[in-house]
Amino acid sequence: DSGVTQTPKHLITATGQRVTLRCSPRSGDLSVYWYQQSLDQGLQFLIHYYNGEERAKGNILERFSAQQFPDLHSELNLSSLELGDSALYFCASSGARDNSNYGYTFGSGTRLTVV
């Protein structure tokens, strides 16, 4: 158990629908990062939140949005889903500088399948 919890583990939904992916960071970590891994692709950075504020944005579609709540958990909202949105979505958290792990801990991911 990495300490980063992602729910649900698997999600199957139809095109056009909206889903919410949830991430609880490691205790004490203030940063949450979201990444997307499509088939045969590396991990694509989506967005970074630090203590509730958006810090950086990657190639995140306008149909996608995220937020980080006061308790530091984060949600990634995906709307108007398309077949191409099928992917693994990973959340990672980091906090104080920790050279043994770069302070970057990944959850086990949510596998989204759009049918």
Place this chain on the structure above:
Amino acid sequence: DQQVKQNSPSLSVQEGRISILNCDYTNSMFDYFLWYKKYPAEGPTFLISISSIKDKNEDGRFTVFLNKSAKHLSLHIVPSQPGDSAVYFCAASIGYGNKLVFGAGTILRVKS
């Protein structure tokens, strides 16, 4: 624009031999480089890192080499073990704690 590239999608190595995984980058601003290992149905786990002020970092069987002039880094695993079979991702960032840019990954298979 793929700023971090892993040009070998897969690598097969005999148990006990050396595994060498390669990574190239294009952004000269990157100053932290990391390798992550990923098993199926799990998230990536940190393996080893190197900052741009060094050219080598070693941790047990794992050694990362950085060639800044060539914008190239490599991960050496010696000796390779069947449990090392996984997907290995190279990643880079500008400054500590900032977003990581990942390569596409290399599947390593260690045959016993």
